[in-house]
Every structure is written in C-alpha cells, then in structure tokens.
Amino acid sequence: MYRTKTETKLVWWPTPQDYNEAVQVPKLSLQDPELREGLPYTNALDLPRSITGSFASVYRMHCRHKDFALRLFLSNIHDQQERYALISDFVQHDDLPYTVTFDFLKQGIKIHGDWLPALKMDWLEGDQLDDYIVQHLGDPVRLGVLLEKFVRMMQDLQRAGIAHGDLQHGNILVCRDELRLVDYDGMFVPSMEGYSAGELGHRNYQHPARAAHHFGPYLDNFSAWIIYASIRALQIDSRLMHQLGGGDDCLLFRQSDFLDPIHSPAFAALERHPDVRLNELSKFIRAQLKADLPHIPFLGATVPAAADHELHPIAETAPVIKNGARIVRGNLPDWLQDDNAEVLAKSGASAEKVKTTTTRSGPGLPPVSPLYAPIPGPQKAVPQSWTVPTKPAQQAVWLKPGMAASMTNNNNNNNNNNN
Numbered sequence: 001m002y003r004t005k006t007e008t009k010l011v012w013w014p015t016p017q018d019y020n021e022a023v024q025v026p027k028l029s030l031q032d033p034e035l036r037e038g039l040p041y042t043n044a045l046d047l048p049r050s051i052t053g054s055f056a057s058v059y060r061m062h063c064r065h066k067d068f069a070l071r072l073f074l075s076n077i078h079d080q081q082e083r084y085a086l087i088s089d090f091v092q093h094d095d096l097p098y099t100v101t102f103d104f105l106k107q108g109i110k111i112h113g114d115w116l117p118a119l120k121m122d123w124l125e126g127d128q129l130d131d132y133i134v135q136h137l138g139d140p141v142r143l144g145v146l147l148e149k150f151v152r153m154m155q156d157l158q159r160a161g162i163a164h165g166d167l168q169h170g171n172i173l174v175c176r177d178e179l180r181l182v183d184y185d186g187m188f189v190p191s192m193e194g195y196s197a198g199e200l201g202h203r204n205y206q207h208p209a210r211a212a213h214h215f216g217p218y219l220d221n222f223s224a225w226i227i228y229a230s231i232r233a234l235q236i237d238s239r240l241m242h243q244l245g246g247g248d249d250c251l252l253f254r255q256s257d258f259l260d261p262i263h264s265p266a267f268a269a270l271e272r273h274p275d276v277r278l279n280e281l282s283k284f285i286r287a288q289l290k291a292d293l294p295h296i297p298f299l300g301a302t303v304p305a306a307a308d309h310e311l312h313p314i315a316e317t318a319p320v321i322k323n324g325a326r327i328v329r330g331n332l333p334d335w336l337q338d339d340n341a342e343v344l345a346k347s348g349a350s351a352e353k354v355k356t357t358t359t360r361s362g363p364g365l366p367p368v369s370p371l372y373a374p375i376p377g378p379q380k381a382v383p384q385s386w387t388v389p390t391k392p393a394q395q396a397v398w399l400k401p402g403m404a405a406s407m408t409n410n411n412n413n414n415n416n417n418n419n
C-alpha cells in the first residue's frame, strides 16, 4: 500500500500486491453477492492471475453462474464515480453490440479495512486485437473481414455520438470473430458534453497534440485510422509485422513515428511499399498529424486523398526496412530474412505498383467486400513458430480455481508412480 495526496485529504491506495492478496479471500474482501461466492482464476503457480494495465488490475472471477471481470483501479481518480454513472447509463440503454454493461461498485473491495471502488463486468471470452491479428497473419481473407467489422464498429460509434477514448489493441477484444470494447475509463458519451478528458489514451495510438480539452465524439478518429492502416498493411503484406517490430505494445505504429514522421520507419515502409494503396493511406495519416484533432475525419470505407503538395516527402535517410531492426524480442527465422531482402529490393522507386481487387472468401467466413479484398495470388502462409512477441507461458493460462493444485497433485502422483 502506498500514500497518495489528493486535493482534500491524504488517502491510502492499494498496490497490485494488496489486490492480489485480497481477491484470494472474496468472502472477506468483496461485497457483491455474486463475486463473494466466486474465486479468482489462477496461474500455474496457483496464484490469482490478473492482467495489469496502466490503470487497473483485472481478475477473472469464477462465480456460480458465470465468470466476471473484476476491475480494480490502480489510482484514485477524483470524479470517477460521476463519469462512470453517465457512461453506465449510456451503455445500459444503447443497442451497440460492442459495449458491455457493468456495475460500478462503490464499495467494491476491502483493503486493510477501507472500502475501495471496483467494476464488475461479464467476462468476455476472446482475444485482444493484437493477439488475434498475430494468430491470423498470413490469412488476408480473415484480416479483410476484421477490417470490415472494425470500420462498421467505428461508424456505429459515430452514429451513437460516442467515443471510446483509448482505442488500442488491449481494449478491443475479438470474441468469436465479433468486436467488443472494454476499459471505459476515457469514454465520451453525449451526456458528458462540457467535461474534459480524464486520460489521454495509449501513446502508440494517439495524436501527439491530444490534450485534456479534446473530449468529444471525434476522440477516436486518429487511433481508428492507425488501427485501420495497421490491419490493412498487414493484410496486404504480413511481413511488415517483423520488419517494423510490430506487436510489441503496438500494432505497426509507435509514438515515435507520430513525433517524427519524416524519419519514421513505419511511414517509410508504407510509403515505399510497392502497393499503391499503402502509399496513399500512409500519406493520408501523415497529413492528419498536422490537423487539429476535431478536424480529423471519422474512419470511413474509403480513404480520403491527402493533399500531397502539403506533405514533406519522407527523408531519404529514414531507415529503410532493415531486417529485424525494430524487433525487440526474438530473432527472425531464416525464411523471413529472405523475404525481407525481397521486400527491400522491391521497395525502390522503380518498383511496380500493385493495383488490384478481387473478392475471395474463406470457408465459414462472410464475403469480403472488394474494398478489403486481399491481393490475388498465393500468399505465403506464416508458420506458427515465428517470433512475434508472445506472452510468458505462466501468464498465458487462466486456470479455474483449484486446477493448478490438482495439476501439481497429478504430476506428483505420476512422478511417484514412475518411481
């Protein structure tokens, strides 16, 4: 537990370790009747498993009828309850398939005698957007379907007059191929007109000029284009994931690309890519870096043309794709080294531009509109063994309460039998 000073009083605020200890005894530390009767999922060491992001630790609670996400806050946010009441009111009445109703529990969890707030939400079985993309790299049809769904979701949010506020890979879950949104801390709903933003979103998805006074339905527009461009680029050329070191707390772009676009490896890779669609998309996004946030267009099915004359060309010295230059974890397998060389050779000014669209669709997948159709011709399947950042094995499992212990017992028994 550590101390934080608020404007009015000195308060204690729990550490993730405090939360870890408390969730092990729900009957003593939780008040919600369903959660009290549950137990947290664990890791292989039989300790509560949580996902700790920037603002919260999230536990998966196994309760009598279903699983819940128990979200515990890592800091004290002063008008949190008021904001959550407005967001909850909206989410309860909207007909958007992407949002999930939740309960803001004022007396959520008791730590060292003090009650602290918590959120209770249905547990969503699915993959974070980044994991889903990694799993389906080399499957342009599936990524095309994902793109369509993403564009549709952003258009639906626009129609509803809301913005998520922190649109990024960790807050978009793909559940049975459908998109769901979590983490509503920074959400704008129409009844919040006149508020300012409580947070500024993930740095690898945000316009560098975003500030607290930017708070309106336009809030997601920049990040939506970043996500769109990343998926589109990976659909067209999955090798970009390795070449740009993607998937490491980002998709393809990082804050450094937005701060210095002229020397950015990501913009350089897209603008020198043989596929003309990526060149245009990249220029359009670079142009948005000069725009005022409220003037960035909503994500649409077609990419508006960038006013080319206003854009500086990418610097000659911008790092051309280098094998694994930005890869922070793992090494490139041999087969990919060859592919990189091929891309390098193709990315010269004389490279033939690719212009295509045919519609293909995989078994069990909805048809892909020509807009998101994959490029024709055989695509090299990406081997499962490649080295996009993966989660440490211990974190990667959610074990139902008691399972880790029974696995250990079984192992011990097996060992005894072997002896």
Ligand SMILES: Nc1ncnc2c1ncn2[C@@H]1O[C@H](COP(=O)(O)OP(=O)(O)O)[C@@H](O)[C@H]1O
Pocket: 051, 052, 053, 054, 055, 056, 057, 058, 069, 071, 121, 122, 123, 124, 125, 128, 170, 171, 182, 183, 184, 185
């Ligand atoms: N309802 C939920 N169902 C399943 N997973 C969830 C749920 N809510 C959050 N998560 C997972 O927990 C992670 C962290 O939660 P989040 O609310 O985004 O916290 P933070 O504000 O710290 O990013 C998310 O990225 C997501 O993977």
Ligand SMILES: [Mg+2]
Pocket: 053, 170, 171, 182, 183
């Ligand atoms: Mg989050």
